[in-house]
Amino acid sequence: MKVREAMTRNVQVADPTETIEQAAKLMADLDVGSLPVGQDDQLVGMITDRDIAVRAVATGKGPGTKVREVMSKNIKYCFDDEEIEVVSRNMGDIQVRRLPVIDRDKRLVGILSLGDMAVNDASAAARALGGVSRPAGAHNQR
Known part of the structure; x- marks a missing residue:
């Protein structure tokens, strides 16, 4: 099965000049934890609820902080084919x-x-989840 057969289309995109408050409201409205960030028809980053919590709120940045200041710029992606x-x-x-x-x-x-x-390929989802769920580093909570 190709990615294009399973992916979600019509994705909402955040603008890097928007505020993290605007991005967070859009995430809340869409009930999602991340948004691609685009500019001039190009993908320039991703912003997640974790980016907002860790890179903004935890470091004292306010709701007026621009998305570009806290988004992940090292974008991982896949092709539709x-x-x-x-x-x-x-x-x-x-x-x-x-x-x-x-x-x-x-x-x-x-x-x-x-x-x-x-929904589309349970074995592929299980394979990905197995990798995603393994510990990635030291955890301090016990």
Whole structure:
């Protein structure tokens, strides 16, 4: 199965000049934990609820902070014509629950989440979840 057959289309995109408050409200309205960040028809980053909590709130930045100041710029993505099996292994390896999907012209065309995979290819979702769930580093909470 190809990524394009399972991905979520019509993805809302945050602008890097918007505030984190605007991004958080959009996430709340959409009931999502992350948004791709785009500018001039190009994917330039991702912002997550964790980015807002850890990179903004925890460091004393306020709701007027621009998305570009706290977004993740090292973007992991997949192509819409890739096989789900390959992408699910990659998601597990890099420990992410969702990936922006781009076409070969590098335009954002969707998002592929573990939920999308679970609905369309349960074995691929299980493979990705197994990798995502493994400990990534030292944890201090006991």
